[in-house]
Amino acid sequence: AKAANSPADKSKNKGGRGSKKQVFESYMAFEEVSHGLKRGELIQGQIRINPKKYHEAFVPSPDDTRDIFLDGIVARNRALNGDIVVVQILPREQWKVNCTYLSVYSIVLVCKPDVLNFWPDVTVEDQCSDQDELIRKVYTFIVTENSLSFVLRIVNRHLPFVWQVVYIVEKKHSRAVTGFLKFLPDKPFAMFSPVDHRVPRINVFLADCPEDFSSRPGDYSNTLFICRITSWAADSNFAEGQLAKTLGQAGEIEPETEGILVEYDVDFSEFSDEVLDCLPKNLPWTIPPEEMRKRRDLRKECIFTIDPSTARDLDDALSCKQLPDGNFEVGVHIADVSYFVGEDNALDAIASQRATSVYMVQKVIPMLPRLLCEELCSLNPLTDRLTFSVIWKITPEGKILSEWFGRSVIRSCVKLSYDHAQSMIEAPEKMFSAEELPPADPEHPIDEIHQAVLNLHSIAKNLRAQRFSGGALRLDQLKLSFTLDKETMMPQGCYVYQYRDSNKLVEEFMLLANIATAHHIHSRFPELALLRRHPPPKAKMVDELQELCDQLGIDIDLSSAGALHKSLNTTLGDDEYTTARKEVLTHMCSRPMQMALYFCTGVLKEEPLFKHYALNVPLYTHFTSPIRRYADIIVHRLLASSLSAYFLYKIQKQASHCNDKKTLSKRVQELSSELFFGVFVKDCGPLDSEAMVMGVLDQSFDVLVLRYGVQKRIYCKSVAGLDSFHHRKVGKKSELTLVWTPEDPEKAPEEQVISIFTLVEVQLKADGAPMKYSAMLKRPEENES
Template sequence: MLVKRASAQSVNHKVFVRSTKAGNAVKVYREQYLRDDIPCGSQLCTLCAEISVPDAKGDFPVPVLSSAPNSTTKRGPHYVVIDTNVALKAIDLLEHPGCLYDVIVPQIVLEEVRNRSLPIYARLRALTAGHDKRFYVFHNEFRSETHVERTPGESINDRNDRAIRRVAKWYSEHLAKVKKAPQVLLLTNDKKNLELAHKDGINASTLHSYIAEYKDSGDLLDIIPAEESFTKESQTQIYPNYYSSSQILAGIKNGFLHQGKLQISRYNYLEASVHTEAYPKPLLVIGRESMNRAFDGDKVVLEILPKSKWRSPLNNIADEENVDANIAAENDDGQAIVTDEERSILAKDALNAQHHEKVQPTARVVGIMKRNWRFYVGQVAPESVNDKIDSGALRSVFFVPLDKRIPRIRIRSRKPQALVDQRIVVAIDDWPVYSRSPQGHFVRALGEIESKSAETEAILLEHDIEYRPFPKAALDCLPQEGHDWKPGMNDPLFEKRRDLRDLLICSIDPPRCQDIDDALHARELPNGNYQVGVHIADVTHFVKASTPLDAEGALRGTSTYLVDKRIDMLPTLLGTDLCSLRPDVERYAFSVLWELDQNANIVSVEFTKSLIRSRYAFEYEEAQARIDDASQQDDLTKGMRALLKLSKKLKQKRLDAGALNLSSPEVKVMTDSETSDPSSVELKNVVDTMSLVEEFMLLANITVARKIYDAYPQTAMLRRHAAPPATNFDILNDQLRLRGQPQIDLESSKTLADSLDRIQDPNDPYFNTLVRIMATRCMMAAEYFAAGNFAQPEFRHYGLASEIYTHFTSPIRRYADIVAHRQLAGAIGYESLHASHYMKNKLDGICDNINMRHRNAQLAGRASIEYYVGQMLKDNESLQEGYVIRVFSNGFGVLVPRFGLESVVYLQDICNPDEAELDEDTYTLKIMQDGKSRSITVFDTIKVFVKSVKDNKGKRQVKMLLG
């Protein structure tokens, strides 16, 4: 590293020596400029006022830290320096209006938070951008007195903690020179950091000790992260320690250890799987001891168990109500990792352990590479609150998460009785080796259990959807609300746009769509071919790269659609006004224009930023009716008919190439327009105009993908869908064989598609759809990626049978499309590409986030449907037709197409489970019901009573009983 000082001082520099594979030594220089003119940010400081330098606009920075900072009952006026631990775990406390003002956020803290949690980074950034609480970012890495070098053998975390302590000490010494000097207090919940700070003479405190100094601090103390003194249940270690970093690195390098994402079964939280490159089948992790404190979604390190301990997956469902009651009854001094109920589940499954045909490699967790902790929603377990009246003393109670895969969390509260009937939010602080349960702290209450507002917010939090209002800094990037924006206004590139206002363009969307981001046109050319255009809202004209608005869109990643509301990726002014391609208004667009022959072959293509005026905003069924109406012979209708004709040819070409026609249970919930209460559930009606729009959006995405890849072969924003491993379909093919159905052929997407077409049951028209639903679950998930991360053959989108693909057509609701728009604009020379979109490491981070956000938004949408269907069924028991999709030793999974719901029928509700027998070879469960023998097999059509009940978590869920 070459370290330079901005002022006329000596230059320090450091050389790193790096060896190459050939054994040669390479000297690597890194430069970092250190300055003496970075201000402290205090209004009291006259020294920094003299050295402040103006920004690019000529404005001098306004000091953020108050000249009259807050005091507590035990401490006079003071500033606070926070460490990374506080920023990550106490963000709700930092945002609370009742405490923590005049806060110094060292630059190193901000960087660490950004690397570990983008949502918390965004919230911390919002605090530093506003001035209400006076949060100031101090660039310690660039101030000469506060810059620290990492010493030999020092860990990165220790170096960063030392840098934070240096900041606190420097501030104390620096401000001691001014009149009415305030105290400077370092806040940390890290025991080692606190001890080293005191040893170095730094004024430091834990969060708990500091907040206790506030008057009326009772409520504040409940939302403080747990400190080490709270987490220790016993002196006895009950979980194994994780391997050291050196052991993990060596083990992975030598192939003894493996890493991947832990995925806990939705049917049995005692079973998890991890996909790795080393094994064709996922590694099984069975039992809490083997999971070793890992959470669903954690990136874990695994050690393979001896082959004698390999086994097949669990064949039963965990009965949560019994397990939870068992846990709640245990005292704190209990040492067992598993409860009696869990032990019973594992014991009953022991005979299944060595079922040789289905045995899988089994492993245990020995390390955590990256935690997937988030905010969890649930309720306080009533059994753990012994007193009926809150005494005001801090008490330990159990929190029961809504997510079935998450263990109970121990929290502390002064008013647990008041929280019993509330839906609350909890954050995890730690899971030590001597604690059966993870430790956490109360964040806030959402409202009464089952209230609509609380349950909707719970869905958003459970799926990590950023739903809070857009920060002022982001909104300031837009024209003011009510401002009469017109095309060409303050637009230096307006002359480069192509005027397409003469074209008969229309949009075709779902009912009541407001964020219209795509429109189309078609017209016949003199040579008999067609000019076809896809016109996409030009969102990037308003959302400029590297602005607060862009950062907010990148964080959110996608819009989320719930039954009763939409959580926008971008502010409403953009989505429903300035960017929405509404009819009869001029709008900016990014257009793809093809010349297609009569067989929908591409003759030529061009890309242009454009100015358009849509003629009409159709709903799907409205457009279909107009196309079908022979009396309609206007040019707009003729254009839509041409689009429909060409779209059918495009679709047939895709299917001929092997595109898959998969399926998922899709329904729409109809709600009351005033109360938003659910009134009915309907299957989505499919009309040809849906396919019309889909085909041309696919064509645009494929065409744009080729263009941006040619321009940016390392960093083009693409989307791939990997071919599924053959082992993913082993069980489904085995079930089809027993049913006398053809096998699914995985040689190519074409053979897979053809084999799905051959699977039919003449007595059940839904059977093919059911198999497609089950096949979808065997597929790999599509993902965004930077082109340089894969070889070109791996770009292929298996499901669409396309060699290359991206997302370009929905920039109002997907951030990936915004990146593709910017890259396309650079590729055609419209404007230069921002550095963040051609730097591979930056794009990798963007892809990781939007892949996660896209998945979460889908899950949140499904959870919203499930909640509303549950509300509709809470006063009704309905007899419906269902299909058996899985069988276990103590129950079976059923899909009810009428409601698009999947649930479990537990044997204990319909018969004596001890008399049941599971035949895993035939996927058949034999039960005795009312003195009669009955067999239940996968694919069976059965009648089930469907109703909605509250579970022991206060969550309303669908319960099914055999009809």
């Protein structure tokens, strides 16, 4: 990656600012960083800043056991969330916690097993000797050595204040933020306050502000701006920046949405003429005869799509034909986007840069121009379309007997929604009329389509059962969906999305196709295959979760993906309380999980690292969504055997970019949902709901609001009617005792114990700030009334 800071930064921060006190350390020189990384004295990783406690930041440790903790803004040295940074241990004289005899005594008491297992000169005899002697040895070692491995293994757990950022390798954060302007009398600049507290306040020169801002600052108190950070000097707590755009009134959907897109570096501009010139000119477009001759013609087959009812980019279709021997010919047919997106032209460049379509509540930011997304590549019904097909001969039980890959031509006979397919599954004997379904090809009667759906459902159930009995894991979390007014696009209502058999049917065959494709391209291109791996969860977090569950008396097995899935789905009942508890447990089990990543097989040499943990398969890739994911286009090109060894570096670089864009896209989708729910609470609230406690801190606790599937933090100090509260921790279990002020002065105060899985009643209420809402805890007696 290109270095974001050069050695010049070191001198620049000192020059001309001699009278100012330096807040941050100057960055190391590039050569010094390179040598330090090679010698193992420095550590490189991606910084994550806690959105709820912005003074806390983390960088993954090399051994993946426990994250390195950065305490405070100074320690992260002007790095922003997502940046690739290099960290080092501060010199001992700068440690916040002095290595006194007393603090060493605490270390030995708290983490004696770690000390005994790690310490270089502690013998077995020492373990049985006087504890004061052991403490003396440890203290001497700390005072005389500055050991990186010691801090990694011991101090980072118990004295976590010794790390700092010394270099920014790559500025992944866009440096663009939404926020508000504040007028500062007698200053040549205004203060920009970002909505995201992880970003510093920014000085913006008045000349860059609206013309009448200085004379009428109150007119802009509720105006949302985009500001880009241009610099951040080492002698200032504040960055400097320029206003990029005035978005509009805070709290309105479109300005807030645009702010999210800019902040997360999503390109939502119109496609340029140069890009559009790469598209077919002669419309309506038809498949050239010479292309037809190269492909397997499947247009006579009963092939159909199953998608959300609002979908316009239909990139996958299914077919299922029963054979005379009782087996089935099942096909997955994927839009051949690579036919239209040539390599190294303007269209390919913008697609690779965008890397993914971004799905928000009210709109989609497409990866490709709409002519491709919604027309030429979309597998629209009753239209000839180019595809890549995987066709299996498969038994009713789901055993694969043979497999064929190839380019094809299909003609989808009907566009089914998940609701249509679900109706067919739930009414296997029903004769559906033409009016109950979308327009269909008369060549394929409705009952033929219905039977194909039923056969696919039956096979999918067997495939799914095999996957989970073979050790796969699925952690389903509640997903909030909205109904929108068609004219205003404002939320009219919201509901938790139901994942049904029709969804599972499609998912099962997409997984099967992706797994088959992964094996195919890896066998053909062992050094070039673009695959998707899912690392196992962080071991330390898993151990802590297992310890907590054991203490709570929850019989859960976290030893493997399959064991976790089995225990989540067999140890719980099906009443309302246990259903809620399963949701909370699922969230708890999700926290140690790592993200799945694209990678090039030629870069990651150890094949066991290729494994996908949750799916429990050795090889996996993405093949089934090339309209909305650039990684799938690369996989299609590999399938078409169009790559050579030259592309090794290029594929890995694109894989890393796809990872970044997928992460940002996921966050944008979450923020869009939060935005719409905030509007819904403001317009339709207050909203009452039962909630279950999913985490307890010393002054607050987190709840899962069961009716809406959202998570909120409740701060004890803000709970109305609370007299006092007390926190205690036993082992891994935290408890808060809330003491409510009695409404009747003659009655004694009532206590309420809050711990994991406690059911409470909450009220969601807009709290004054645009788009923000709070969860208010209701009194226990209100729960009973």
